Amino acid sequence: xxxxxxxxxxxxxxxxxxxxxxxxxxxxxxxxxxxxxxxxxxxxxxxxxxxxxxxxxxxxxxxxxxxxxxxxxxxxxxxxxxxxxxxxxxxxxxxxxxxxxxxxxxxxxxxxxxxxxxxxxxxxxxxxxxxxxxxxxxxxxxxxxxxxxxxxxxxxxxxxxxxxxxxxxxxxxxxxxxxxxxxxxxxxxxxxxxxxxxxxxxxxxxxxxxxxxxxxxxx
Numbered sequence: 001x002x003x004x005x006x007x008x009x010x011x012x013x014x015x016x017x018x019x020x021x022x023x024x025x026x027x028x029x030x031x032x033x034x035x036x037x038x039x040x041x042x043x044x045x046x047x048x049x050x051x052x053x054x055x056x057x058x059x060x061x062x063x064x065x066x067x068x069x070x071x072x073x074x075x076x077x078x079x080x081x082x083x084x085x086x087x088x089x090x091x092x093x094x095x096x097x098x099x100x101x102x103x104x105x106x107x108x109x110x111x112x113x114x115x116x117x118x119x120x121x122x123x124x125x126x127x128x129x130x131x132x133x134x135x136x137x138x139x140x141x142x143x144x145x146x147x148x149x150x151x152x153x154x155x156x157x158x159x160x161x162x163x164x165x166x167x168x169x170x171x172x173x174x175x176x177x178x179x180x181x182x183x184x185x186x187x188x189x190x191x192x193x194x195x196x197x198x199x200x201x202x203x204x205x206x207x208x209x210x211x212x213x214x215x216x217x218x219x
Contacts, residue, residue: 002033010040028058039066044073061087065099068107077110098125098134102141109148118145128158131165139165
């Protein structure tokens with residue numbers, strides 16, 4: 001129920017997560033869900049506590065971006081950066097690593113360091129000609145930092161790329177999470193005049209099996 005309700009009714013989702021925690025507080029996914037719903041309603045202290053417990057029980061770092069953001073939420077940008085740096089990013093799944101880069105960039109902005117914030121986003125996945133499920137958020141964050149730096153032309157380019165990527169992935173205002181690819185990613189050549197979104201969903205640009213391959217990670 002928490003999963004079904006969190007987008008439209010986060011407060012109610014949080015109540016379900018609290019109820020689950022009272023019954024099964026030693027189960028990792030329960031503590032993870034409670035942390036996520038707490039984050040959704042802006043209770044960052046509770047989110048941080050629950051996500052730390054989830055990590056301790058599960059041994060996983062897949063919610064590190066929310067932990068970093070929760071540190072920011074309680075006004076501790078320095079602790080947020082420490083938490084992010086303590087994780088070996090090479091061990092993270094690509095969506096988690098991208099989300100962490102965005103969260104770290106935000107922490108840099110909190111500290112008034114826009115140049116360093118931009119540097120946090122300079123990762124291999126920042127490729128304007130390839131779109132995956134994480135691309136719209138990454139491109140959008142990059143555009144926002146460039147705008148803060150007064151680099152308006154570059155900001156406009158990346159903002160446009162974020163829109164093209166979202167369209168190619170089937171995202172829209174009514175359902176931002178809808179992706180018309182079974183494995184959750186799409187890859188193809190984009191250009192300014194003929195966005196990949198023009199193709200039917202089942203024929204979205206993914207020639208030669210590229211849709212099944214995630215971007216290569218740096219060693």
